[in-house]
Amino acid sequence: MDEFWVFGYGSLMWNPGFAFAEKSPARAFGFRRSLCVWSHVHRGTPDHPGLVLGLDRGGSCRGVAFRVEPQNRDDALDYLRRRELVTNVYRERVLPVTLDKGQRIKAIGYVVDRDHLQYAGALSVEEAAAIVGRSLGQSGPNNAYVFNTIAHLKQMGIRDPWLEAVGSAVAEELQAAG
Template sequence: MSQTARYDHGKPRLDPPPGKDFWVFGYGSLIWRPGFPHVEVRTGMLRGYHRRFCVYSHRYRGTPECPGLVLGLARGGSCRGLVYRVPAAEGEAVMDYLYEREMILGVYDPRWLKVDTDEGRVAAAGFVVDTAHHQYAGRLSMPELSRLILQGRGKGGTCLEYLRNTVHHLEALDMHDRALHRLLAYVEAGKADAAE
């Protein structure tokens, strides 16, 4: 059984187009740690979704007893990120890898997303938050976001590392995300206050 089938959670599967390269959209950790072979990277704009800390993490950045938070693509607005072109020969292996990484608990819905790049629009595989899933956190207040980010620690590290990495790599790509900047400043201030 492929990883794609193993982790589909009854949701529609994304199959790479037979014999063709395809694109993957990254908006969070896929920006700074894609983890799969690719032959081209472009910056891209996804309209209709925005990046938000709205997914409880029970594994990579938290535990069921002490959840953290990770990013999801939530409806509304727009999101700048990277699109990676995956060679056809690696298509099945890359899709399996993405399903194992993103679909292990079923909190995301896999979709083909329309992403605008400087070279034109591409259809890219992406993972949109499932608002009916029990790990969907909804829209949280800044104090609650900060609390969860400061407490979150899982097999992938801390939520604070995840937030810092995302902000710093977006900055390096000249993709300024004001909401994430404000959140990082708020969380860092809370961490400093707790240390005093």
């Protein structure tokens, strides 16, 4: 890779945590954003795990690509590995990504490992909403994570109908409860 790019699909989009020279709306084909990772600490507990985002196979995912200058590459990669590879539920991959301007690039991305114990699999809106609605971890309620993600995506002009449906179902449950 001559240029070093990083693809973000969740909190990395609005909170990258590393120095970058350029950012661009982008799409990764062959992957989709999904609440498919069990969270036993930050958004749940071992007894009542929550759900956090993973980049899973299938479809396409709108996100953000960050171009990192060569002198910042190693620091960015070290930071990303500490952030994303804590439990090894994600695998570092080089992904084909298309920038909104049409340029095709290769970018580092973190894809869920479907063989990992934290992989929750493909859940229905109802299943995901039930889990998100009841889970609480060290970083707060799982529903706050989902609502915050949806709000950030909307601010960036990104629609995620499945995630929005989960958020709506959780909001309805909260309203009905009280």
